[in-house]
Amino acid sequence: xxxxxxxxxxxxxxxxxxxxxxxxxxxxxxxxxxxxxxxxxxxxxxxxxxxxxxxxxxxxxxxxxxxxxxxxxxxxxxxxxxxxxxxxxxxxxxxxxxxxxxxxxxxxxxxxxxxxxxxxxxxxxxxxxxxxxxxxxxxxxxxxxxxxxxxxxxxxxxxxxxxxxxxxxxxxxxxxxxxxxxxxxxxxxxxxxxxxxxxxxxxxxxxxxxxxxxxxxxxxxxxxxxxxxxxxxxxxxxxxxxxxxxxxxxxxxxxxxxxxxxxxx
Numbered sequence: 001x002x003x004x005x006x007x008x009x010x011x012x013x014x015x016x017x018x019x020x021x022x023x024x025x026x027x028x029x030x031x032x033x034x035x036x037x038x039x040x041x042x043x044x045x046x047x048x049x050x051x052x053x054x055x056x057x058x059x060x061x062x063x064x065x066x067x068x069x070x071x072x073x074x075x076x077x078x079x080x081x082x083x084x085x086x087x088x089x090x091x092x093x094x095x096x097x098x099x100x101x102x103x104x105x106x107x108x109x110x111x112x113x114x115x116x117x118x119x120x121x122x123x124x125x126x127x128x129x130x131x132x133x134x135x136x137x138x139x140x141x142x143x144x145x146x147x148x149x150x151x152x153x154x155x156x157x158x159x160x161x162x163x164x165x166x167x168x169x170x171x172x173x174x175x176x177x178x179x180x181x182x183x184x185x186x187x188x189x190x191x192x193x194x195x196x197x198x199x200x201x202x203x204x205x206x207x208x209x210x211x212x213x214x215x216x217x218x219x220x221x222x223x224x225x226x227x228x229x230x231x232x233x234x235x236x237x238x239x240x241x242x243x244x245x246x247x248x249x250x251x252x253x254x255x256x257x258x259x260x261x262x263x264x265x
Contacts (some may be wrong), residue, residue, distance in 0.1 A: 012233070056107065057114070060118070061101055075259055077097070077126065077129065079100065080130050082132060082134065083103065088103065109152035110136075111154055120164070126165070126258075127166045130153075130156060132172075136149045137193045138185075146196055169204070173265070174228040181235040255265065
Protein backbone atom coordinates (compact mmCIF):
# COMPACT_ATOMS: atom_id res chain seq x y z
CA UNK A 1 0.00 0.00 0.00
CA UNK A 2 2.78 2.43 0.91
CA UNK A 3 4.47 1.89 -2.48
CA UNK A 4 1.17 2.63 -4.26
CA UNK A 5 0.67 5.84 -2.29
CA UNK A 6 4.25 6.89 -3.04
CA UNK A 7 3.73 6.20 -6.72
CA UNK A 8 0.50 8.24 -6.77
CA UNK A 9 2.24 11.10 -4.95
CA UNK A 10 5.12 11.07 -7.41
CA UNK A 11 2.69 11.05 -10.33
CA UNK A 12 0.82 14.07 -8.95
CA UNK A 13 4.08 15.98 -8.44
CA UNK A 14 5.18 15.27 -12.02
CA UNK A 15 1.82 16.35 -13.46
CA UNK A 16 1.83 19.56 -11.43
CA UNK A 17 5.41 20.27 -12.51
CA UNK A 18 4.63 19.78 -16.20
CA UNK A 19 1.51 21.92 -15.86
CA UNK A 20 3.49 24.71 -14.21
CA UNK A 21 6.08 24.62 -16.99
CA UNK A 22 3.39 24.73 -19.65
CA UNK A 23 1.91 27.87 -18.10
CA UNK A 24 5.20 29.76 -18.20
CA UNK A 25 5.60 32.14 -21.14
CA UNK A 26 7.81 30.83 -23.93
CA UNK A 27 11.29 32.29 -23.94
CA UNK A 28 12.01 33.68 -27.41
CA UNK A 29 15.74 33.76 -28.10
CA UNK A 30 17.08 37.17 -28.96
CA UNK A 31 18.31 37.81 -32.50
CA UNK A 32 22.09 38.17 -32.47
CA UNK A 33 23.01 41.86 -32.80
CA UNK A 34 24.61 42.97 -36.05
CA UNK A 35 26.23 46.14 -34.76
CA UNK A 36 23.74 48.24 -36.73
CA UNK A 37 20.71 49.31 -34.62
CA UNK A 38 18.57 49.98 -37.68
CA UNK A 39 19.25 46.53 -39.11
CA UNK A 40 18.66 44.92 -35.71
CA UNK A 41 15.27 46.63 -35.50
CA UNK A 42 14.40 45.54 -39.04
CA UNK A 43 15.34 41.91 -38.37
CA UNK A 44 13.36 41.88 -35.12
CA UNK A 45 10.30 43.20 -36.96
CA UNK A 46 10.55 40.34 -39.46
CA UNK A 47 10.59 37.40 -37.03
CA UNK A 48 7.05 36.31 -37.90
CA UNK A 49 7.88 36.34 -41.61
CA UNK A 50 11.14 34.45 -41.08
CA UNK A 51 9.28 31.68 -39.25
CA UNK A 52 5.94 31.58 -41.08
CA UNK A 53 6.66 32.49 -44.73
CA UNK A 54 10.41 32.84 -45.26
CA UNK A 55 10.15 33.30 -49.01
CA UNK A 56 7.07 35.56 -48.70
CA UNK A 57 5.11 33.37 -51.08
CA UNK A 58 1.90 35.06 -49.97
CA UNK A 59 2.95 38.40 -51.46
CA UNK A 60 2.21 37.56 -55.11
CA UNK A 61 0.17 34.36 -54.80
CA UNK A 62 -3.16 35.95 -55.73
CA UNK A 63 -1.65 38.13 -58.47
CA UNK A 64 0.00 35.08 -60.01
CA UNK A 65 -3.21 33.11 -59.91
CA UNK A 66 -5.04 35.93 -61.72
CA UNK A 67 -2.35 36.29 -64.39
CA UNK A 68 -3.21 34.71 -67.73
CA UNK A 69 -0.62 32.63 -69.62
CA UNK A 70 1.44 34.58 -72.15
CA UNK A 71 -0.38 35.27 -75.40
CA UNK A 72 1.11 33.79 -78.59
CA UNK A 73 4.19 35.82 -79.51
CA UNK A 74 4.24 37.67 -76.20
CA UNK A 75 7.75 38.43 -74.93
CA UNK A 76 6.93 38.34 -71.25
CA UNK A 77 9.71 39.52 -68.91
CA UNK A 78 9.80 39.19 -65.13
CA UNK A 79 11.79 41.72 -63.12
CA UNK A 80 12.80 39.71 -60.05
CA UNK A 81 14.53 41.15 -57.03
CA UNK A 82 14.40 43.13 -53.80
CA UNK A 83 13.16 46.63 -52.96
CA UNK A 84 15.07 48.23 -55.84
CA UNK A 85 12.84 46.21 -58.16
CA UNK A 86 9.78 46.36 -55.91
CA UNK A 87 9.52 50.17 -56.04
CA UNK A 88 10.33 50.41 -59.76
CA UNK A 89 7.13 51.45 -61.57
CA UNK A 90 7.71 49.44 -64.70
CA UNK A 91 4.58 50.69 -66.42
CA UNK A 92 6.00 54.23 -66.38
CA UNK A 93 9.41 53.31 -67.77
CA UNK A 94 8.31 50.54 -70.17
CA UNK A 95 4.81 51.58 -71.30
CA UNK A 96 2.88 48.93 -73.16
CA UNK A 97 5.49 46.23 -72.48
CA UNK A 98 4.49 42.83 -71.02
CA UNK A 99 6.87 43.29 -68.10
CA UNK A 100 5.91 41.95 -64.68
CA UNK A 101 7.33 43.20 -61.38
CA UNK A 102 8.08 40.52 -58.81
CA UNK A 103 10.30 42.43 -56.42
CA UNK A 104 9.96 42.18 -52.64
CA UNK A 105 11.61 44.73 -50.39
CA UNK A 106 14.32 43.49 -48.04
CA UNK A 107 14.77 40.06 -49.61
CA UNK A 108 18.00 38.15 -49.96
CA UNK A 109 18.94 35.57 -52.60
CA UNK A 110 18.06 32.77 -50.16
CA UNK A 111 14.47 34.01 -50.02
CA UNK A 112 14.35 34.53 -53.76
CA UNK A 113 15.32 30.91 -54.33
CA UNK A 114 12.30 29.83 -52.29
CA UNK A 115 9.86 31.76 -54.48
CA UNK A 116 11.56 31.47 -57.87
CA UNK A 117 9.20 28.75 -59.11
CA UNK A 118 6.03 30.56 -58.06
CA UNK A 119 7.06 34.08 -59.07
CA UNK A 120 9.12 33.34 -62.19
CA UNK A 121 8.97 29.81 -63.64
CA UNK A 122 5.20 29.39 -63.34
CA UNK A 123 4.62 32.75 -65.08
CA UNK A 124 6.30 31.39 -68.26
CA UNK A 125 8.40 34.44 -69.15
CA UNK A 126 10.84 34.53 -72.02
CA UNK A 127 13.31 36.47 -69.87
CA UNK A 128 13.96 37.12 -66.18
CA UNK A 129 16.01 40.10 -64.98
CA UNK A 130 17.50 39.31 -61.57
CA UNK A 131 18.66 42.17 -59.36
CA UNK A 132 19.81 40.89 -55.98
CA UNK A 133 22.66 40.67 -53.51
CA UNK A 134 22.74 44.00 -51.72
CA UNK A 135 20.63 42.70 -48.83
CA UNK A 136 22.77 39.56 -48.59
CA UNK A 137 25.80 41.79 -48.05
CA UNK A 138 23.87 43.75 -45.40
CA UNK A 139 22.86 40.52 -43.63
CA UNK A 140 19.09 41.00 -43.71
CA UNK A 141 18.50 37.28 -43.12
CA UNK A 142 21.76 36.68 -41.29
CA UNK A 143 25.47 36.74 -42.15
CA UNK A 144 26.21 35.57 -45.70
CA UNK A 145 29.58 34.60 -47.14
CA UNK A 146 30.28 35.73 -50.67
CA UNK A 147 30.55 32.06 -51.66
CA UNK A 148 27.01 31.42 -50.44
CA UNK A 149 25.59 34.40 -52.31
CA UNK A 150 27.36 33.23 -55.46
CA UNK A 151 25.96 29.73 -55.00
CA UNK A 152 22.45 31.17 -54.81
CA UNK A 153 23.09 33.20 -57.97
CA UNK A 154 24.17 30.01 -59.74
CA UNK A 155 21.13 28.09 -58.52
CA UNK A 156 18.74 30.75 -59.82
CA UNK A 157 20.49 30.71 -63.20
CA UNK A 158 20.33 26.92 -63.39
CA UNK A 159 16.61 26.92 -62.60
CA UNK A 160 16.01 29.49 -65.32
CA UNK A 161 18.06 27.54 -67.87
CA UNK A 162 16.28 24.28 -67.03
CA UNK A 163 12.96 25.97 -67.80
CA UNK A 164 14.05 27.68 -71.04
CA UNK A 165 14.03 31.14 -69.49
CA UNK A 166 16.77 33.54 -70.51
CA UNK A 167 18.42 35.04 -67.44
CA UNK A 168 19.84 38.55 -67.22
CA UNK A 169 21.95 39.21 -64.14
CA UNK A 170 22.03 42.83 -63.03
CA UNK A 171 25.08 44.11 -61.24
CA UNK A 172 24.75 45.00 -57.58
CA UNK A 173 24.24 48.76 -57.42
CA UNK A 174 26.72 51.12 -55.76
CA UNK A 175 25.70 52.82 -52.50
CA UNK A 176 26.62 56.28 -51.23
CA UNK A 177 26.88 57.94 -47.81
CA UNK A 178 26.48 61.56 -48.86
CA UNK A 179 23.27 62.19 -46.89
CA UNK A 180 22.20 61.50 -43.32
CA UNK A 181 19.60 59.02 -44.55
CA UNK A 182 22.22 57.04 -46.45
CA UNK A 183 24.77 56.40 -43.71
CA UNK A 184 23.27 53.23 -42.25
CA UNK A 185 22.63 51.64 -45.65
CA UNK A 186 26.19 52.42 -46.69
CA UNK A 187 27.74 51.11 -43.45
CA UNK A 188 25.96 47.78 -43.90
CA UNK A 189 27.16 47.29 -47.47
CA UNK A 190 30.88 46.97 -48.03
CA UNK A 191 31.90 48.54 -51.36
CA UNK A 192 34.58 45.85 -51.66
CA UNK A 193 31.95 43.11 -51.41
CA UNK A 194 29.79 44.86 -54.00
CA UNK A 195 32.75 44.94 -56.38
CA UNK A 196 33.61 41.29 -55.63
CA UNK A 197 30.07 40.10 -56.37
CA UNK A 198 29.95 42.10 -59.58
CA UNK A 199 33.24 40.60 -60.75
CA UNK A 200 31.88 37.12 -60.03
CA UNK A 201 28.60 37.84 -61.85
CA UNK A 202 30.41 39.24 -64.88
CA UNK A 203 32.70 36.21 -65.06
CA UNK A 204 29.81 33.79 -64.53
CA UNK A 205 27.79 35.38 -67.32
CA UNK A 206 30.83 35.39 -69.61
CA UNK A 207 30.81 31.57 -69.60
CA UNK A 208 28.46 30.71 -72.46
CA UNK A 209 27.29 27.43 -70.94
CA UNK A 210 25.78 29.31 -67.99
CA UNK A 211 23.31 30.94 -70.34
CA UNK A 212 23.26 34.39 -68.70
CA UNK A 213 23.75 37.98 -69.77
CA UNK A 214 25.42 40.53 -67.50
CA UNK A 215 23.61 43.87 -67.14
CA UNK A 216 26.01 46.52 -65.88
CA UNK A 217 24.00 49.14 -64.01
CA UNK A 218 26.95 49.80 -61.71
CA UNK A 219 29.14 51.60 -64.24
CA UNK A 220 26.29 53.93 -65.22
CA UNK A 221 25.44 54.89 -61.64
CA UNK A 222 28.85 55.10 -59.92
CA UNK A 223 30.81 58.31 -59.33
CA UNK A 224 34.54 58.94 -59.32
CA UNK A 225 34.76 57.83 -55.66
CA UNK A 226 33.24 54.44 -56.37
CA UNK A 227 29.91 55.36 -54.76
CA UNK A 228 26.39 55.87 -56.09
CA UNK A 229 26.10 59.33 -57.63
CA UNK A 230 24.50 61.55 -55.02
CA UNK A 231 21.68 62.82 -57.24
CA UNK A 232 20.57 59.31 -58.24
CA UNK A 233 19.55 57.96 -54.81
CA UNK A 234 18.14 60.09 -52.02
CA UNK A 235 18.82 57.44 -49.36
CA UNK A 236 22.05 56.20 -50.91
CA UNK A 237 20.65 52.81 -51.89
CA UNK A 238 17.35 53.04 -53.79
CA UNK A 239 17.43 54.83 -57.15
CA UNK A 240 15.15 57.81 -57.52
CA UNK A 241 13.30 58.71 -60.73
CA UNK A 242 16.52 60.00 -62.30
CA UNK A 243 18.33 56.78 -61.41
CA UNK A 244 15.63 54.57 -62.88
CA UNK A 245 15.61 56.72 -66.01
CA UNK A 246 19.26 55.74 -66.51
CA UNK A 247 18.63 52.07 -65.73
CA UNK A 248 15.57 51.59 -67.96
CA UNK A 249 17.26 51.81 -71.40
CA UNK A 250 20.07 49.56 -70.18
CA UNK A 251 17.50 46.96 -69.14
CA UNK A 252 15.64 47.32 -72.44
CA UNK A 253 18.82 46.84 -74.44
CA UNK A 254 19.68 43.71 -72.47
CA UNK A 255 16.18 42.30 -72.99
CA UNK A 256 16.35 42.90 -76.73
CA UNK A 257 19.76 41.27 -76.90
CA UNK A 258 18.47 38.17 -75.13
CA UNK A 259 15.35 37.96 -77.24
CA UNK A 260 17.21 38.57 -80.46
CA UNK A 261 15.13 39.61 -83.41
CA UNK A 262 11.88 38.63 -81.68
CA UNK A 263 12.46 41.26 -79.01
CA UNK A 264 12.56 44.05 -81.56
CA UNK A 265 9.21 43.20 -83.18
